[in-house]
Amino acid sequence: MGWDTSAIGDLTGRRALITGATSGIGTETARELLRHGAEVVITARDDRKAAATVAQLGDIEVVSLDLADLPGTIAAAQGVVDAGRGFDIVVNNAGVMIPPFTRTMDGFELQMATNHLGHFAWTATLWPLLREGSTRIVTVSSLAHSMTKELDLRSLEPNGDPRRYKKWRSYAESKLANLLFMKELDRRVKAAGLDVVSVAAHPGLSSTNLTKPSGIAIHSLATAFLQPARAGAWPSLRAATDPSLTGGEYLGPDGFRQTRGRPRLVGMTPAARDPELAAEVWSASETATGVVFKVA
Template sequence: MKDQPIQKPIHSGFGAHTTAQEVIGNLSLKGKVAIVTGGYSGIGLETTRVLASAGATVIVPVRSMEKGEAALNHISNVEWMPMDLMEPDSIDAFAERFLASGRPLHLLILSAGVMATPLRRDRRGYESQFSTNHLGHFQLTARLWPALKQANGARVISVSSRGHRLGGVDFDDPNFERKAYDKWKAYAQSKSANILFALELDRRGQAHGVRAFSVHPGLIPDTNLARDLREEEWGPKPILDNQGQSMTNEHHAEFKTVEQGAATSVWCAISPQLNGLGGVYCEDADIAEAVPGDSLRPDGVRPWAIDPEAASRLWRLTEEWIGIRFAAE
């Protein structure tokens, strides 16, 4: 196994208030091809806009062609095609259509997601947050693997959340078949899975010129991510002790704008500061600090999300769950 990525800040010069446009500056991405899931709303839309404004061709998978056109038709260098992350056949059709174009894929930004939804399942019986946030993105990346290798230097960005600190992956019952459903535990599991996926993808992909990163975009109220939440539920989710009491006071946590929220994804996608690096979890346009599992800090990455053995185990199980062997080695 290759050396474990160094999970500590590199002091990038950026911060929590940096915008995606400030990150990209005058960089030209002409000739580069990007795919941005969730790229027609919220931070995904801002990510799409900024990459396209720098000259990249951006392809956006959309569940609704009508909504995709309404959001994207005013942005140059953008294409959109139908895809639903909870429908495996839809993912395959999208990937096949892209591969048929013969284009390399330089940037794959996995920004789509759902949060704290009521218990729903896909047609296979998998819990919807795990299915959308992890399984669908794993399948999409697997299917697009030939185009990522063809780029001769690609980056995959897995958009996670600091919500991962609420818990890791339950390998024995990931779909809440034997335990009571907890929408926040399900969300945390899916976000931990996003981080573990990037860690293992980077390990397997770097020999092919493919590096992977996971990111926490920040707390951004102006998105559709919280559409299933009541108003009083939106905001920082506290860590609870064994008696169910809050161990942290985050009611005054700082929210970000959409423009700031897209910054870390864009930084991971294009920054030369990350050349030769990969497999790390980032926030505020820098590599985050690894913190203990019982840390009361809202920032940083917890041990269960950067455990290489857990990452390898999740990879193997995901291949079994979705019936796809990812030829990344």
């Protein structure tokens, strides 16, 4: 039998911050960290969903955050920094999946804006809090990162990507960007001699609200046949709490083609491991967000 949540141990006195925790994998991640004694802060776009999550989970703090709104994201993160309380665990979990073509108020395609650029700006602005301790930063990616062999840097420019919108390609590129960010952050914190640990996880194929844009029939099939959100949270939970992880690792399910099962170390594509591409994405993300992410 593989890893299970009994391996998490006592988290009393530790603080965790989870983006997008009002449904699915984010809620299950928060629930399990709470169960093991952690103090949990979540982010939410929707006040009504936030209130329902608080009613369900109990003693949690909520930060209002829409990652598709870059100025709002930076302001929300600065508010957390100004509050002055650090975090032991940060799980960058929020995301959108295969929506109709949408541009954000800042001009970016919605999936790249939410899944990557918003989390880049969020983490960069939080950095004064995170760099001082042994914070574990978990970036939630996807099996879909393997659906693309490249990341067109024009997707990180407002109104700059001339390609016809393909929702699965855009989603795949945003999830590849997640892994490139995780790996580049790991390289930079190690070069700076910091105790921060940057790792990533993916949930396999899990039944969550992210499948709704694919249509009622597919979402219904997903609900019936895919693993539940509780199991989809296991890789994130192990990434957030396993003391043997030192940075740069990627975790996913151990079952058939990483679609379901217990969390284990998994591989990533050559593009995700490309340090030159990662550095280019980092620089382009700084330009796109207007936030200089100086790790050292």
